[in-house]
Amino acid sequence: MATEPGGELRIGNALKEARTRAGLDIRTVEDKTKIRTRYLRALESEEWDTLPGHAYVKGFLRTYANLLGLDADALVDEYRRTVEGPQASPVPLGEGVLQARRRVRESRAPSGGPSRGLIVGGLVVVIVAILLVLGLTASEDGGGGDEGKGKGDRKERKQGKGDKGKGRQAAKPESSPKRVELRFVTNTDGLPVCLLRNGKEPLIDGVAGSAGSEETATGESFDLRFPAGYDVGQFDLFLGGDKHKFAEVSDPQAFRITPPRTVESLENTSEDCP
16 A cells, blocks of 8 residues: 555555556446545545545445455554544554553443442342232232132123223224334445434444345334445345335435335435434
């Protein structure tokens, strides 16, 4: 990969030189990656303000690097260090820092154990006490003899018939489900996409996993965003077990999914994942 004299990796130069060596023009790369030409040129010239949010840029870098046979992880790490660094973390997230953070988390983990154990133990004691009280109460109520028992049985049978009728009434299906059952299947590597549950919880944060990966979730609504457009063969979306059909597009797209299986286009297609 292209580096400066001081050993610093230049993302744009590395992409452009690799593309030139491979004999690919920008239009060909656009066809193969489904990333728009202006975004590809922005990556090669490192015009980060032209690109969408950080999560999408890292997805673009992985997709472009994989096409050119470059080390995608190295490019993404360099982007985090040189572009995200001032906002995301003042310390480069090298392996040493990650190991140190893991050790801090592990050292803190045992301190939470006793408190959780006390809470669980207290709940067990309360449940046992409630069961004992209910058992004593039931024994006192059942001591009225066989005659009382017979009357009680008849009363329970009558109540059972009434409850059965109520059960039939309550079993009527709701006119409109309140939740969406969703399954997103990725058919290609490095697909730039963002999937949010209930408008705020990121399930896919900027780039999908490798081909064959799936994301299954249930929620009141979902936002599905494609910052570089998509090819209909790159993914499958199932709602309640039924496959949804998308039209072929090349521009950025965003959708809102609501019960029962409603998919609506959104005007704002450039929002980043939270």
